């Protein structure tokens with residue numbers, strides 16, 4: 001089993017993408033390879049499903065699984081953010097300055113991304 005594509009992942013509106021080019025791109029992805037075209041499908045109770053195509057590459061299945069986890073991760077993200085902030089604060093207080101251990105550096109990066117997503 002391959003791993004998902006490493007980050008940094010960012011979300012973007014696709015309104016600047018030419019619709020015809022996007023249609024052709026997706027069609028080429030579907031037609032290419034051995035038929036293992038991956039995506040995430042969310043059937044909405046009030047209408048058609050949302051579909052997120054993840055492609056046909058070696059990491060496409062893992063990317064689909066990662067995206068499928070997003071709703072559960074979004075639910076726990078606020079609580080995790082509080083825990084991360086507390087963790088960093090404890091480390092900072094313990095050494096009397098901004099802790100630069102890999103855990104605190106990673107936690108700060110996550111917290112900054114969460115804050116940016118809510119702006």
Ligand SMILES: [Zn+2]
Pocket residue numbers: 091092099100101102103104105
């Ligand atoms: Zn630390």
